[in-house]
Amino acid sequence: MNGTHAMLTHLPVGFWVLATLMILVGAFLSGRLAEISRAALLPVLVLSLLGGLAAIIIGFLVWPMEANLASPLTRNHILMALWSLGIFSMITVLVWKAGDAAFEGNRRWALVILALTGGLMFSSAGTLGGHLAGASTAFSDVLGLMGWDVYTTFYSPFWVIAVMVLIGIALGALGLMNQRKAG
């Protein structure tokens, strides 16, 4: 199952890298390449989610759940993988909702912000997967320079968890109000 998971993870990681590049090209460049990037983004994102879901489901079968939850590396891998999936799900929904106009106005910057944040997440998930497979990368050292030793579990103090939830609730409420106003 470990090998299958490693094989499947190429799909979301590859598609997420491609989607991030397409967002950057679509946001910063003009011309044919930028047009193609904008036009082809949604299918790439949909494929990335399908690949991500498959890789994550198979990933949970590599080791017993007790082992997944007991290992700092595995916990971190799961967290970063699910956050990556979450962020690229956001992008997918937004691009799907906006259609051809996803890159118009300031929208493009929202996509860029989310794609870069997601890029850090899936890069972290990937290097953690490498650790678990016995092949670590120098990117772990980069994460260390950013204040996180990947051998320690990524968890936050209560007040930060509360702030994160409040951000979600506040922005969610704002969004719902704006949707009602807009009819």
Place this chain on the structure above:
Amino acid sequence: MARQNKGTGPWLAFGVPIALGLAWVTQGTGVVENDLERNIYIPDELTMPLQVQAAYNDERIFFRYRWPAEQAHVYHDMLRYEDGEWIRHGSSMPGPNPDGTYEDRVAMLVDDGGVPDFGRYGGYITVGDQMRFFSDSASPAEVAEHPYLGQEKGKSDVRKYLPDTRTDRGDWRSVADADVLAAQREAGYFLDLWHWRAGRSNPIGVSDDQWVGEYRNSDAGSGPYTTNWDSESDRPRWMLDPEKTGQRALRWEDVTSGEVDFDGIYYLSEDNRTDFDPDHDWQNGDVIPRRLLRQPEGSRGSIAVQGQARWEDGYWDVTLVRDLDTGSPLDDKILADQGVYDIGIAVYRNATGSRWHYVSLPYTLGLGRQADLQATAFAGSAPDWDDEWFDMTLFYPGQVDWPLLVSRAHAGAPDIAEGTPVQARHSEKQLALYGVEMEFREAITSRWWMTLIAGLIAMLGTTLALLPSFRSIRQGDRS
């Protein structure tokens, strides 16, 4: 809609990097803290260096250890006189002794291949179920009632033991039958334990000699110390002999000063003791060691200090020596030229004891053969120590026991079953960090779940906030 596109709506996307960024910069905080009630104390430094050399001649083998320590802790288990009572300072406790009255130590496990897992996993295999000073340690009452450990051996805690000395590796109670234990020992299924103590053996130039089988046992004979306490009278049995030492007791301010005069009187031994004088005008702050040092006898006295083991300029420098063949194959691992052996070394410093030590991964020791640590053959009575040091990194192991490592809760359990050595998958630093996290396993797992879900909630909320700005633009809106 055009107004929204050009407005602030899309910038709400910053909600995600802000939420996750906040999580990032604060990650790893809010859980790990000392909790002495649960036997939890996390040392400030999780790893430390150790330098080792080994040499042998036709008869004896020498090990030299050198490690950094802020100060020497040579006082251990002291009795302080206070208002008519002798108060004990220095019994085993979680973390460092606040008075500094806990001795520095170096301990070395040695095997000759009789315990194959030791060569692959080192001291981890000796950490069994519900060990003493673990958060889930077995109660003294339960151990005392155990037919073998309690009633036959008189023990009240669970100490190091080898996995196959239990019929159920996950249960310390399941001690194998006596004939099985005896057969295992005959077959070499035990670990030799060299155990140098700065307070309870070093002052008289010896080391303790023990072995690990179904328990951390002492070799046959008598050890380098005995207890200086008369429980019937609630007072020491012996005190310093004033005719030999010019004093009857030490002073508490000297004991706790952090300074040691290795050439002075800082211990009680057969050579400087006399019977305790209850009629003496004892003063508050008088201190008498609760341990009387004596020359060990029998197999337990096989290991001596070569020269003088001293702390100087921030480093301990200790050399131990033993016969290659002690003549006690049931207590010691017999060593020989052209042999390769497995060793694991632990150091205690900063006035800590029991499980608050720094341990090494297993290394091979070669006598004339290739190994991690090469013992140098020499002629004469003492080595010159001209060779390079062998550098080890020791680490704080936390609360990780062998039953856990071979269970479904350890992703590496199949690797262990296949015999993959620990070094192939883990570094010392990694093991130290894991060891600490295991002490807070439930709290960290719970907090990790919360962090994961909170991040997803922030993403969901941000998505809802962004959706009005990402509405599809109908025909006519584009103008």
